[in-house]
Amino acid sequence: MARKYQRANRMNWLMPVLFALPLLCLAGAALLLWGDQLRDLINIAVKLAVIS
Amino acid sequence: MKKIRMPGKLAHVLAFVLALLLTLTLTMTCLTWQVNRVLTDADMHRAVYLDSRVTDAQMARIQARVEEIAREHPFQVETVMDIVNEDAVKAFNSEANAWWMGLMQPDPVLEAPAFDASDVEAAVREDAVFLENTPSTHYRTVARDDIAYEVGVAVNKAVLPVRADVLSIVMPKVLEKIDLPVYMGYLAMAPWACLGVSAVLALLLVLVMIRRLSKAGLYIGAAMMASALCVAGLGVMLYLIGVTGMIAELSMLLALQVSLLTKQIALQAGVYVAAALILGGGLIALHQADMNRLGKARRSIDA
Incomplete structure (x- = not known):
């Protein structure tokens, strides 16, 4: 019982990962879905604004 | 208990x-x-544009262009580089930075700053190599249009390598739609x-x-x-x-x-x-x- 309790207590260190996952997953999914379009958009803006 | x-x-x-x-x-x-x-x-921006690596790279680019111009219209490169020195380039960096940061403030100046190359023209017109190799009737036009103007463009491009004319067209439209400040x-x-x-x-x-x-x-x-x-x-x-x-x-x-x-x-x-x-x-x-x-x-x- 005591060992089970200690193991559960140690799992508390994983809570930051649990809280970070939703935001990181959302950002990752957005990057996977729209990353190419975003890159193209930034590329066009850079080409328009910057002199070579 | x-x-x-x-x-x-x-x-x-x-x-x-x-x-x-x-x-x-x-x-x-x-x-x-x-x-x-x-x-x-x-x-933070001042720390970036005053960084010696940035200044060195800008000076190298400007010097290369000045040498190129000097091959087309002979003059001593030092005559121009004494005027377009590190201090002048840093001062122009500061001007350019103040300009683009001001674009997001009330009453922005839309026209980008341009490097003032009038001192370059005056110095070139007194340069011995220039006087020897340029017909006397062309002193003014060559010094102003072919040398000083081109040096100014080179400094502008090195310090502010953005299409300022595009910004001048786009920014008023943006400011019409969005109250940026x-x-x-x-x-x-x-x-x-x-x-x-x-x-x-x-x-x-x-x-x-x-x-x-x-x-x-x-x-x-x-x-x-x-x-x-x-x-x-x-x-x-x-x-x-x-x-x-x-x-x-x-x-x-x-x-x-x-x-x-x-x-x-x-x-x-x-x-x-x-x-x-x-x-x-x-x-x-x-x-x-x-x-x-x-x-x-x-x-x-x-x-």
Whole structure:
């Protein structure tokens, strides 16, 4: 019982990962879905604004 | 026997939701703070454009162009480079920086600054090599149009390698649609607003976990560490988009400035990440110590 309790207590260190996952997953999914379009958009803006 | 007071299930569910929101607001605090610095922190930009690597690269580019012009219309390169020296280039960098930062303030000056090359023209007209190799009837036009003007363009391109004419056309349209200074005001308040909301959420967590404050520490600490992970993760994702690489394809000089700026932001975001990890980890460690103490007390009672 005591060992089970200690193991559960140690799992508390994983809570930051649990809280970070939703935001990181959302950002990752957005990057996977729209990353190419975003890159193209930034590329066009850079080409328009910057002199070579 | 004294009863150990522990929060109930509802309190834990509420705390979980509050900690998720706290993660989001803390992450937003750091992100809005950094965006704000990029758009308004004149000191940070000064440190970038006065960096010796930037000045050296700009001077090398200008010198190469001046040598090219001197091959077409003979004059002593030193005559021009004595005027277009490091101090003059740094002063023009400062002017260019003040211009683009002013675009987001009320009553912006839309026309980009241009390097004043009138001193170059005067100096070239007294240069011995120039006088020897140029017909006397062409002194003025060659010195002004073929040398001083071209040197001015070279300095402009080295310091401000952006299409200022495009900005002059686009910015009035943008300003017609959006009240940019008002939004800049909101952006300046955003980090403080996010920090304030974070403080309120942390206070609510303390209230929800009032029966055992170390549990509030666990949730707040976990949210702080989670926000550090989010900032680091989002930083990696932004790096993967590779904006600096896109700029480097067109202008190495601008890419150098962007890369130095990115390092400054990464450094401060890194300080935030480290502080959040240490503080958050400390709060979780306090909770763990409290729970271990309680566990031991329980075991000794059971025994």
